Amino acid sequence: MRDHRACARAGATLAALLAVSISGVAISGLAYGADAPDISGIYWATQYNAKIQLVGGGELPLTPAGQAAYDKNIAGLKDGSLTDNARKFCVPDGLPRVLANPYPFEIIQAPPGQTTIIYELSHQVRMIAMDKPLPSEEDLLVLPFFNGHSVGHFEGDTLVVESAGFKENTFVDATGAPHTDELRTVERIRKVSPTELEDVITMHDPEYYSRDWQARFVYNQRTDIRIEDYVCGEPHRDLSGVAGVRRP
Amino acid sequence: MSRFAKAATQKTASQETCPHRSAARSCLAGGISAALLCAGAATASAQDAASVKAAAPDLSSGDTGWVSVGGEWIAKAGSPPPVGFDPAHPYVPNNIGKQPTFRIADLANPNLTQFAKDGLKKSNDEVMAGKAMYSREARCWATGVPVYLLNPAQPTFFLQTPEKVVMIWQMDQQVRHVYLNVPHSENPEPSWYGESVGHYEGDTLVVDTIAQNTQTFVDNYRTPHSDKLHVVERYHLVEGGKAMQADITIEDPAVFLEPLQVIHRWRRVQGQMIESRCAEGNFNYFNQEVEPLPTAAVPDF
Numbered sequence: 001m002r003d004h005r006a007c008a009r010a011g012a013t014l015a016a017l018l019a020v021s022i023s024g025v026a027i028s029g030l031a032y033g034a035d036a037p038d039i040s041g042i043y044w045a046t047q048y049n050a051k052i053q054l055v056g057g058g059e060l061p062l063t064p065a066g067q068a069a070y071d072k073n074i075a076g077l078k079d080g081s082l083t084d085n086a087r088k089f090c091v092p093d094g095l096p097r098v099l100a101n102p103y104p105f106e107i108i109q110a111p112p113g114q115t116t117i118i119y120e121l122s123h124q125v126r127m128i129a130m131d132k133p134l135p136s137e138e139d140l141l142v143l144p145f146f147n148g149h150s151v152g153h154f155e156g157d158t159l160v161v162e163s164a165g166f167k168e169n170t171f172v173d174a175t176g177a178p179h180t181d182e183l184r185t186v187e188r189i190r191k192v193s194p195t196e197l198e199d200v201i202t203m204h205d206p207e208y209y210s211r212d213w214q215a216r217f218v219y220n221q222r223t224d225i226r227i228e229d230y231v232c233g234e235p236h237r238d239l240s241g242v243a244g245v246r247r248p
Numbered sequence: 249m250s251r252f253a254k255a256a257t258q259k260t261a262s263q264e265t266c267p268h269r270s271a272a273r274s275c276l277a278g279g280i281s282a283a284l285l286c287a288g289a290a291t292a293s294a295q296d297a298a299s300v301k302a303a304a305p306d307l308s309s310g311d312t313g314w315v316s317v318g319g320e321w322i323a324k325a326g327s328p329p330p331v332g333f334d335p336a337h338p339y340v341p342n343n344i345g346k347q348p349t350f351r352i353a354d355l356a357n358p359n360l361t362q363f364a365k366d367g368l369k370k371s372n373d374e375v376m377a378g379k380a381m382y383s384r385e386a387r388c389w390a391t392g393v394p395v396y397l398l399n400p401a402q403p404t405f406f407l408q409t410p411e412k413v414v415m416i417w418q419m420d421q422q423v424r425h426v427y428l429n430v431p432h433s434e435n436p437e438p439s440w441y442g443e444s445v446g447h448y449e450g451d452t453l454v455v456d457t458i459a460q461n462t463q464t465f466v467d468n469y470r471t472p473h474s475d476k477l478h479v480v481e482r483y484h485l486v487e488g489g490k491a492m493q494a495d496i497t498i499e500d501p502a503v504f505l506e507p508l509q510v511i512h513r514w515r516r517v518q519g520q521m522i523e524s525r526c527a528e529g530n531f532n533y534f535n536q537e538v539e540p541l542p543t544a545a546v547p548d549f
Contacts, residue, residue, distance in 0.1 A: 040409070048549070087547035089527040102549060108414060110407045111308035118414065118423055121548075125421045127521050145523040227425060229440040231390050232527070232542035239549065248546045 037157045043197050043219035044104035048244040050174040055214040060177060066208030073176035090122040090232035092146035094170025095163060095185050096201045098124060099217045102242040106227050115152055120227045128152040128161055140165030144181055158190040180207050195221045302450040305485050313403025314492050314514035319468050327509035328359035331469045350381040353469040364503045367472035380536035383468055387539045388420055388526035390440035392464030393457045393479045394496050396424060397512050405521050413446060420526035426455050438475060453483040466498055474502035491515050
């Protein structure tokens with residue numbers, strides 16, 4: 001009988017849950033599934049580019065609307081009528097700009113059912129719900145996030161993260177490249193060596209970009225540093241180990 | 249572990265009548281300590297529960313968040329009194345149907361050094377002069393420890409691994425890192441939240457914090473502190489897992505003649521963390537004289 005089997009399954013699950021909790025190993029390093037790849041740790045780029053670099057090279061494939069928005073942003077940033085809120089008030093950078101930033105970040109595969117990414121820059125936090133669908137189109141529209149809503153799943157050794165529901169007032173990069181609130185991204189995150197993590201992001205925003213395009217970021221895993229506190233306008237860590245950073 | 253993660257999805261299972269299924273749901277919602285209480289409800293095939301010892305508290309699974317209750321330190325029996333309001337200027341909080349006030353501290357508190365009184369008088373004078381002394385976290389500043397525990401209204405989320413505990417306050421994503429089972433560094437550089445090391449003692453998470461910079465306060469009255477501030481927090485579940493309590497020791501000989509022993513509580517809520525940033529839309533609508541938000545006059549990079 002259907003009820004019987006469900007009850008038996010729930011009973012077995014309860015027993016397994018109790019076994020896990022009683023033995024005290026409920027809090028485990030790989031709280032998300034013992035068989036999931038371990039990508040946890042602290043990572044730090046060694047290269048910074050203010051202008052986003054496309055996989056395969058070349059310029060951003062902007063549509064006429066995209067180019068107009070880009071020109072508007074460049075002009076506004078230049079004459080001061082447009083503020084770079086991410087740098088002035090330390091609100092989150094948005095995607096993919098946060099992936100390019102020259103501060104370290106930490107991936108924590110906890111609690112169960114979640115992957116959490118904590119960026120030292122402006123203490124931004126991305127919570128990635130594992131093996132769940134994205135919120136509905138309506139939910140994404142009424143409650144957009146700077147860094148979008150993210151869901152993830154593993155494909156072999158790769159964490160695939162889909163994001164949507166972005167606030168439209170962030171920039172794609174530090175030069176002010178634009179995106180709309182219809183932006184959707186897919187990141188493929190994996191260890192490419194014992195000490196390096198790669199994040200390849202695919203950008204899908206047809207109103208501003210005539211085709212999907214990708215950017216690739218590689219980070220060194222670090223066991224010698226801790227994520228530090230960050231308060232807007234205060235002095236922060238030495239970034240001289242990151243090529244391409246210019247401090248005004 | 250994957251069975252634990254899978255059990256988490258059973259929270260939203262259909263409402264079949266099944267004692268084991270609802271027990272599993274409420275056991276999971278109640279966290280690990282409730283699961284121990286649920287041991288009696290398990291089937292005969294369950295593990296032998298006779299060898300139960302208190303397991304580390306689960307403060308994190310099932311989209312659990314913790315909402316702070318109250319903004320004043322509650323003294324434990326035997327503790328010297330924490331700073332309270334000046335009886336000539338009673339503190340009236342928001343949402344009780346009266347004109348709210350900003351806090352004015354009682355300088356006659358018998359446990360304060362002159363340094364503490366000087367700092368409090370400075371804050372009192374600013375309030376008396378008409379400055380809108382909203383709390384530091386309302387102005388988007390990191391509040392340090394222990395005032396982080398008083399972060400109001402929005403929930404605080406925990407991440408727990410064998411190596412560390414991370415706390416994240418939803419409003420402004422204020423993050424604290426606690427490193428487990430390691431000693432303090434020799435000479436840690438002062439920082440906004442200091443250096444926190446911790447360990448589990450049975451059902452309690454113990455956190456020890458030093459090396460905070462002196463730009464924060466130790467309560468909502470703006471009692472200052474020195475670089476000798478030392479805070480110990482002991483987190484444990486109460487009310488069957490519906491609430492969390494921290495027993496806190498606040499020690500700073502430059503400020504308090506005797507260390508404070510206070511408690512604070514949170515109630516459990518459930519729901520995914522919502523990205524929320526204090527500096528967004530934080531405008532001075534009523535043209536009050538307010539403290540500035542943390543702002544970078546020059547871009548960091």
